[in-house]
Amino acid sequence: MRQAWFIAATLSVSMLAVAQQQPKVINAQFHTESAGAGLSATVNTLQHSNGPLWLGYEVAAVPGSHFSMCSDDSDSSADNGCCGVYRLEDSNNTFHSSDHDQTTPASIAVLVRIDHEAVDKVRFIRSGCRLDAGGLPFTWLTDVKADDSVAWLSSLVTADNKRHTDQALAAIAMHETAKATSALVSFSASTNPLWLREKTAFWLGAGRGHDGFLALKKLEDDSDPEFRKKLSFDLSVSHDPSAVDDLIGMAKSDKDVGVREQAIFWVGQKAGKKAVAMLKDTVENDPEVGVKKKAVFALSQLPKDEAVPELLHVAQTNPDAAVRKDAIFWLGQTHDPRALAYFEQILEK
Missing domain, CATH: 1.25.10.10 (Leucine-rich Repeat Variant)
Incomplete structure (x- = not known):
């Protein structure tokens, strides 16, 4: 009897864990797919599907992060940082720093729009927030490794068109894995263009806590005074x-x-x-x-x-x-x- 109760309880907990991994998506043709073969390969395959479409996946969030991502006319203080329903097809979704909100998300959902066989948009939001896919197909990827996510997002940063640099850097900064800091440090190196170094240094200060501060500290002797001017702002936004x-x-x-x-x-x-x-x-x-x-x-x-x-x-x-x-x-x-x-x-x- 006890054994049967234990098995039932275990199954219930397991089913609850699975359910918690599913995003709350409305107005979508929803299905799931494993990214066990690797995130880059999985996204590449989906890029050859008929677009437009959205895909998303979950990774652990950096400790101490307080933010909300909101649709155009949403209240950034509402719904515990979720701003109500997050409408993916809105053109002006914005990032809000939320230091007044003391709740730190355990994980984030990285959201990617695919169209014309290419990445069209990259966004992220607190896991558990409600999403509206605007009637488009939405694929939820399971088995995504955080380090794979950082590697794939980094490839968008270094793409020739620079189109997704800001979005990808912000998403990388929200990852818990230490690989995220390493990736940002590599982009801040003096061998990179000034515009990329400045954008990266901001996210080291704003998003990476003590490790980000230590990375900024190493940049204080940089030979370029224009970079050091921007670095002073990056130090000012650091919470260290x-x-x-x-x-x-x-x-x-x-x-x-x-x-x-x-x-x-x-x-x-x-x-x-x-x-x-x-x-x-x-x-x-x-x-x-x-x-x-x-x-x-x-x-x-x-x-x-x-x-x-x-x-x-x-x-x-x-x-x-x-x-x-x-x-x-x-x-x-x-x-x-x-x-x-x-x-x-x-x-x-």
């Missing part, structure tokens, strides 16, 4: 606690004035005690007036209760007239009574 220290280091010590100015701007957006201390030090000690003025602007972007006292201090004490002038200008934009009182003092002299 150490990223702000590296951003501050870039703002203080990079040999290129333009890079320091750009890094200072993003330091100002981070706020916090470390950031404010760095900005104050820059106003006082950086050898370039332009960099000092960038730091004054960054101070002006702090919350008013922090910004006004700092700007007043600069306006009253900085030895450089151009820097004091900038501080006075930004004080005027605050419309704060303390700033108005200071202006009255100046006019009375």
Whole structure:
């Protein structure tokens, strides 16, 4: 009796696991197919089917990711990041960062549109979200290995037409497997075009956590100042606690004035005690007036209760007239009574 109960319970759990792997697809000619022969080979076979059609598969999601993918007029905060029904045939589906949503998806569904015997679109969404295929055939692939997925998506990144680069890089960044970080690191190498390196570095910062931060850290000595300017933004979007220290280091010590100015701007957006201390030090000690003025602007972007006292201090004490002038200008934009009182003092002299 117990044995029969155990077998029945095991079968029920197994059937539930299988059911959970099936996506919630409506308005579709739905069927499943194994990708056991390899994802690339399976997609290649499906590309020779009569299109258009959609295919999809599931892989584990990178820990700590918070996002939603939404149809045109959907509410990005609704349905636990699912935005209601995700309409695959909508032309303007958009990615939303969802830091306010503390739920991390265990897996994502990678979604691919095939038409005219070629990949037409690549998207991804939280597993379990409802999909509307717009009446097209939809093939759900089972037995997909995450590393195979990264390899196949990487082939889209390096394709000659560049059509799917952004979509493929974003999807790679959402994969849990360490191969995803390795793939992004390879695309960020100095041997690649600047446009590809910049796009890749963003996803290392935005999507790969600590490993992504470590990869960005290795790029801080890159010889191209234009790349390092963009790198300061990538550090600013990283969720790794150490990223702000590296951003501050870039703002203080990079040999290129333009890079320091750009890094200072993003330091100002981070706020916090470390950031404010760095900005104050820059106003006082950086050898370039332009960099000092960038730091004054960054101070002006702090919350008013922090910004006004700092700007007043600069306006009253900085030895450089151009820097004091900038501080006075930004004080005027605050419309704060303390700033108005200071202006009255100046006019009375």
